[in-house]
Amino acid sequence: MKRILSLSVLTVLLCFNIVTSQNKNSVIENIIAEANENSQLEKLGHELLDVIGPRLVGTPQMKQANDWAVSKYKSWGIDARNEKWGEWRGWERGITHIDMVYPRIQTLKGTQLAWNPSTTSEGVTAEVITLPANIKDSIAFQNWLPNVKGKLVMISMKEPTGRPDYNWEEFATEVSFQKMKDERDEQTKAWRENIGRSGYNGRTIIEALENAGAAGIVSSRWSRGFGVNKIFSARTKKIPTVDLELEDYTLLYRLAEYGDKPRIKIVAESKELGRVPNFNTIAEIKGSEKPNEYVILSAHFDSWDGGTGATDNGTGTLVMMEAMRVLKKMYPNPKRTILVGHWGSEEQGLNGSRAFVEDHPEIVKEIQAVFNQDNGTGRVVNISGQGFLHAYDFIGRWLQSVPQEIRGEIETNFPGFPGGGGSDYASFLAAGAPAFSLSSLSWSYWNYTWHTNRDTYDKIVFDDVRNNVILTAILTYMASEDEKTPRDQVKMPINPRTGEKRTWPSPRSPQRDGGKN
Template structure:
């Protein structure tokens, strides 16, 4: 009996070693495929350079959906576009902005998303700035003066140099003086907007109703050449964003009585209401096909640049990870789903719709990995408030070679994300969704929602790192003999309210937006 026990023990050790060897073999193949046969640059060119920005409701968004389905098919992966709602259809055309008096100059700017078009020959008019007002009545008295004018609705920035540039070259006294003056100017501007009875979100409505022919803004992003580009929020008149440099020049000219006149040609098409989609790709599981591992990234973007780091790089990470897995791990234990979500930028709408429409997947979700904060290598994973997340995420990370995780920090059990990106849609439903949070690369100032979010800002070495890391995590989550625990931790007190934090509640998507 003793010999039988010893033999059984030796066989169990041998089996474990064989399993480890097999496991290491898959990981090695993932690393080799992701390193030696990366498709990231090709995918990035096709998505960012050729298709371009992917504003929800635009033909470019639908082109991206169709391209992804075709690309997955070429890799032998089943994919489909799944309609989740409808949105205002719009197509960007040419934007040309010129100062025509008192001298001629071509200005740097663009129309905002969903901006109405100008007449074919453009609109030529003088500029006015918002006045200082004491109250709503004073503003109402001023409003008729905007008729037939372009109205400038952004504060004149006191400097076009980022703070880090001041820190490098200015005297300490000069830098402190600038910051105090800017702070005072900003506080005064914000109070003046409040005095009008409007906010920066709805003041355009009042200006349009009063007869303005267009709105001119400049939402500087605190970096050289970077402006935030969002939506127009008007019904019939165009809204354009100008570079800090050109906006400042025009603003000073207005304030000094130089009466600048600009001509704006903004060609765009209102396409009515159009369907909008998530692109869903699937690698069917062999042993547990009704349990799921998900790779997640939003597909849509704003359209000031080409959506390269928000969220082209997240999209490329998940597509490349799926390609690698299909090649070296074609028969996963659990089904692997890749979700490319629509309308994340307007409130996680695509992923919230998926959660609402597919409770059977959410209920049987082993793990979801989402990436959505720029091109940098992943440096942080939070347990999102799941009490036992340490056990399984740490177990999966053990298989990742050091060079792909040597900067990675973890936070367990962490706290549940209430928004920010699509993993939060799943966390709110009690499903283990995790954010693969990236190193900054000046994301907030230079590429997040800006005119500079373009292909050249992608750091492909970091994205390669992320694709390999994601593929290994997905492989390990798929093969794990244990199903992940969804037990929630006791949340700590909210530092602002002193009350216990609560788990975020699921929210329904906006399925009929933009109108």
């Protein structure tokens, strides 16, 4: 009896082992092991973000990044190239130094904005003034305008607090917190209305100030976090524009308000480089059975240059590069061609990816899937079907091969509706290709790193990024091996605002000749 029982147990165990071994996939296991045990993410991040730095379209650093990526791919045995998509205003950031020289000496924290007109090495020294607090109308403003001649003009509202809301919520009384918010709302509304009575808005007033003889523009675009500002582009043609961190900006504003007549010195050097070509970096692992069908990995390569573009979109770039490295090593002969696109000038309107879609209809027609990542350092927590009727079938099937500890963090939305913009997947989606955004956990992205002076290497959460590499590589492998994905689209709903039926997004042509001053 014992012998029979032992043989039965042995048979069950043998059958279990056979089933288990059949369920295991060595390619997937090897992908997970390589990504975890031989990760290149930290080194790639250092080379891209610390050494090359921010990748503003039209700068030498953008081209340096393109060339670096091609070289890196070739070192892994992956074919790569830079593909020109257009031209842009060439510009290179130089030294920025901002000092208050009266009523006392203090070095201020700030920077010149992108495409800022250069000062000389001696810089500009002048009194700082604010806009009038109570503009009666456009005529009164025109009568005031001569006052800006030779002055540095502050064009941003003086924030009533430098503490973010979450800090108030933690420590303030409920009454005090609400009082602050109400007063801030009133002040913001009054500020906008005051600007409006000048006959200009927050953007067009800059040209009026420059034409009236201002020596420079001083702004502060606070991002509702400690020490963090949004850094975008200058709108002046000949005079410098700098952004100061809130603490120093409000210091100057108070001095000017109280009649202390503060003076600052601005050195903001830069170089104009004329029209320069701009590129997408493309790399491919050729398909062995269906080389003319494509699984595309997608991330924009460019950034703003307040920080180093670490989470927008350095992390997305690192995920796609590392996924390609892992796939080349563990899945060197994919069924379909795996193509990665590192797109240029996403920040100015998805220009690089729109150009690729426009220039390569033969590829777009044969896309199996596009996986795009953009929004921050966090682990992927959401995938939408983007309006493809059968997305649940194939995305759901592919996700089942992803480890539970990664897959379990992800919410899905099927079939969803097509995204109209926001990142490069939309360029492919508009052309009817099944393109999906791998949407990340926030990690305070919108306040602290999105287009800010704090978007730097130290904000990367590499554990999350490694998870995203594994996710992306496995989805790519599964998409490469699976049957052809259907492109059936959902019926679009009625827009409640217009009463008309919504339509699928339409392809848009890129801006191929941009940044003109």
